[in-house]
Amino acid sequence: MRRILVGVDGSESCDRAVDLAVRIAQAYGVELALFHVSWPVFVSKAVQPGLAAELEEAAARRADALLAKYRPRADNQGVRVINVGVFGSPSQRLAEAAESEDVLMVVVGSRGRGAVASALLGSTSRQLAHDCRKPVIVVP
Amino acid sequence: MQMILVGFDGSEPSLRAAKQAADVAKKMGLGVRLACVVPPVWLPTADITGSLYDQLRESQLERARTLLKEPLPALKDFGVPVETVLTEGPPADELARMAESPDVEMVAVGTASGHAIARVFLGSVAYRLLHLAKKPVLVVH
Numbered sequence: 001m002r003r004i005l006v007g008v009d010g011s012e013s014c015d016r017a018v019d020l021a022v023r024i025a026q027a028y029g030v031e032l033a034l035f036h037v038s039w040p041v042f043v044s045k046a047v048q049p050g051l052a053a054e055l056e057e058a059a060a061r062r063a064d065a066l067l068a069k070y071r072p073r074a075d076n077q078g079v080r081v082i083n084v085g086v087f088g089s090p091s092q093r094l095a096e097a098a099e100s101e102d103v104l105m106v107v108v109g110s111r112g113r114g115a116v117a118s119a120l121l122g123s124t125s126r127q128l129a130h131d132c133r134k135p136v137i138v139v140p
Numbered sequence: 141m142q143m144i145l146v147g148f149d150g151s152e153p154s155l156r157a158a159k160q161a162a163d164v165a166k167k168m169g170l171g172v173r174l175a176c177v178v179p180p181v182w183l184p185t186a187d188i189t190g191s192l193y194d195q196l197r198e199s200q201l202e203r204a205r206t207l208l209k210e211p212l213p214a215l216k217d218f219g220v221p222v223e224t225v226l227t228e229g230p231p232a233d234e235l236a237r238m239a240e241s242p243d244v245e246m247v248a249v250g251t252a253s254g255h256a257i258a259r260v261f262l263g264s265v266a267y268r269l270l271h272l273a274k275k276p277v278l279v280v281h
Binding site: 016020027028107129135137 | 160266275280
């Protein structure tokens, strides 16, 4: 089924991005993919065995909680939702996922929760607008 | 009626942006406002007379008026209301300013992606608009 991708990270602009993505998915009659990307965890096994796995599990739990938080917004509008949680570079993962011919558009918030959250334009949205071959909507 | 503002300069990417905007507008019950922003005439030497400046400016405006008519037949197929606006100023700043109008829902811009060199950087108008705009920006390659 054709779908709209929306990047979720729990930031304020992401909140608005989800709302717009729900409206667009509803207007097109397509499903919405709530897409969360966690940065991979790099911890040497020599430091503390099992720590990397523990941190990854924690990241996956955070992702699940976020996806669960946004899901009702789509459900309330009768928009079918799929949840996607992956590890990697957010802009890269979103751009890759957007390559699927089922994806009509990608929606992201302009400012994420990255290192410099106060920057006017987040690196993820800028990089995605740059790399993605599908239309990208950046929501302030 | 709520509108999608489109930055249109006659280029291929800007035409793709206009068509994408029209598609979204159709689905969402919006209109399309095509805006051609004519950048200020830049005169490298100071000894150019006022009348030449006016001539250059007028020829740019005339060209923009012609450009704005070109995509209309293609947009007609989408069956959404289309209006055109011609303004002068730095394009990204002017688009961001127009986007502040309460009847603008979103701004659409195209960005060059045709060849390797153009792909290295997001078009400067799109890039600056992403920084300035207070409304969602639809970037079309």
